[in-house]
Amino acid sequence: MSDESAETRARILELVHDYDKTKRQDVVFRPGITPIWPSGAVLDENDRAALVEAALEMRIAAGAYSRKFESAFARTLGLRKAHLTNSGSSANLLALSALMSPALEDSRLRPGDEVITVAAGFPTTVNPILQCGLTPVFVDVELGTYNTTVQRVADAIGPRTRAIMIAHALGNPFEVAEVAELAAERDMFFVEDNCDGVGSTYRGTQTGGFGDLSTVSFYPAHHITSGEGGCVLTDNLVLARQVESLRDWGRDCWCEPGETDTCRKRFSYKLGDLPYGYDHKYIFSHVGYNLKTTDLQAALALSQLGKLHDFSAARRRNWRQLRAGLDGAKALLLPEPTPDSDPSWFGFALTVREEAPFTRQDMVNFLEERQIGTRLLFAGNLTRQPAYLGREFRVSGELTNCDVITERTFWIGVYPGITEEMTAYMVSSVQEFLARWDG
Known part of the structure; x- marks a missing residue:
């Protein structure tokens, strides 16, 4: 690469960083208005520059x-x-x-x-x-x-x-x-x-x-x-x-x-x-x-x-904040890490207990109306999905808990784009929903 080309390249990449700063305005979180996505990419000026380079x-x-x-x-x-x-x-x-x-x-x-x-x-x-x-x-x-x-x-x-x-x-x-x-x-x-x-x-x-x-x-x-x-x-x-x-x-x-x-x-x-x-x-x-x-x-x-360590730390932090804030919620089964593990969490799973006075859909509707994104635990029991009807497979034992997941489980986000303020809002929203059904 010639000196002139290297200089031009350096100027372009400097402009990319400047451009990113003009696009990246501080977003003020407005509870109930700003969407909290369950997952998503967290990208910065270095990512933009890497693509351009x-x-x-x-x-x-x-x-x-x-x-x-x-x-x-x-x-x-x-x-x-x-x-x-x-x-x-x-x-x-x-x-x-x-x-x-x-x-x-x-x-x-x-x-x-x-x-x-x-x-x-x-x-x-x-x-x-x-x-x-x-x-x-x-x-x-x-x-x-x-x-x-x-x-x-x-x-x-x-x-x-x-x-x-x-x-x-x-x-x-x-x-x-x-x-x-x-x-x-x-x-x-x-x-x-x-x-x-x-x-x-x-x-x-x-x-x-x-x-x-x-x-x-x-x-x-x-x-x-x-x-x-x-x-x-x-x-x-x-x-x-x-x-x-x-x-x-x-x-x-x-x-x-x-x-x-x-x-x-x-x-x-x-x-x-x-x-x-x-x-x-x-x-x-x-x-x-x-x-x-x-x-x-x-x-x-x-x-x-290069950001993997920090991303994993944020996921763990958000999961712990949700877990502590919702501890004691009797109508919900809260998630637990597998013994001897330290998960870099993908999501925070919630299962509505069978005896709860509300359904999963009741809770999902409430959270979605408050701009808190939810997702089901993917396909639930895959053997009940239309894609697998008529396919050859074998089932070992019963799929009782997979059926529970299909009927009563969903998850909310912990990805690094979620701030502590957002997580606190998710906790308070779940608590508010549960309080409506208490007693």
């Missing part, structure tokens, strides 16, 4: 920023490999598809094999099981933590069960160390869906490092964002290679875009029924996809990554 370099595909983020994020979670994708949903699809790779030989998953998962959650933890021709085995959860238990998972294992794929509920870790140990004992794969749990710990270890593979989402609702985006992480280099191939059209070559002959034998391969010397850049070892992200998204994610 990547745009100035015309980073229109995955490249240097993507590789830099993958390396930094893998280090953050203490893992060897991270592969960016275009969404957390794609990350889940890639993780499970990698376990079906022919490269795993006899240990790979095959159509018809069973995968244990939770019935109450977000569909994209379950969808890849069906999309890969596998069979979901649904287990129930505990109310309060909204996670399943290792005992429920163990009880669900059958002759065809080959894998476990579970998400941390609203950032609250499930018994992930015990599930990982169970999977190892039974020679099963374990995919840890960490999309809602980045920054959480279980027994002092960060979530995302317990599974054979783990997944993350960078959608704006999540702990850090790239707009759209996701990631697959692993310590297993063989699995990492399958993820990369499946993400990148299924090709056998591992050259980055714009690179050539990294392996030093581009025209020396003999694979499949292809002629000797067929260009390795166009040899495909998987029926894959194109699920890559762009450097623009990676640049934003890289900027956000």
Whole structure:
């Protein structure tokens, strides 16, 4: 870059920071008027500048920023490999598809094999099981933590069960160390869906490092964002290679875009029924996809990554304020962290008790009218959703608590954009609602 270009670039980025200041006016919170969203991205001038800087370099595909983020994020979670994708949903699809790779030989998953998962959650933890021709085995959860238990998972294992794929509920870790140990004992794969749990710990270890593979989402609702985006992480280099191939059209070559002959034998391969010397850049070892992200998204994610610690602290602070303020609310079941965990909370779940004199809808309507955003605990009992009617699955035990979640559970926000003043207003609003029904 010439001195003139570098100077121009510096001026542009300085103007971006100035522009951000003109756009970022102090917002005065007005109770009942200012919306309190349950989730959302928290972006600053550095994020805006990161996007513009990547745009100035015309980073229109995955490249240097993507590789830099993958390396930094893998280090953050203490893992060897991270592969960016275009969404957390794609990350889940890639993780499970990698376990079906022919490269795993006899240990790979095959159509018809069973995968244990939770019935109450977000569909994209379950969808890849069906999309890969596998069979979901649904287990129930505990109310309060909204996670399943290792005992429920163990009880669900059958002759065809080959894998476990579970998400941390609203950032609250499930018994992930015990599930990982169970999977190892039974020679099963374990995919840890960490999309809602980045920054959480279980027994002092960060979530995302317990599974054979783990997944993350960078959608704006999540702990850090790239707009759209996701990631697959692993310590297993063989699995990492399958993820990369499946993400990148299924090709056998591992050259980055714009690179050539990294392996030093581009025209020396003999694979499949292809002629000797067929260009390795166009040899495909998987029926894959194109699920890559762009450097623009990676640049934003890289900027956000530096704020992860502060974001997690804010989520914990807001959750604690809600929990303390609502303690003793007899008509509500309040959330609890899983023992031995320190969640980086995604949301604050509330379950209306069966004996309460009001319904969930009564409470949701009241809060929404006061501009307090609410969300249900995602899909509730997935087996009752229209998308899964007629699909092949197995249920282990009863799904009693998943049905309770479907009928009586919702959550409110704790994301870093919510201030202590907003949280206090949420507490007082819930208290006011409960007082209307007291006695």
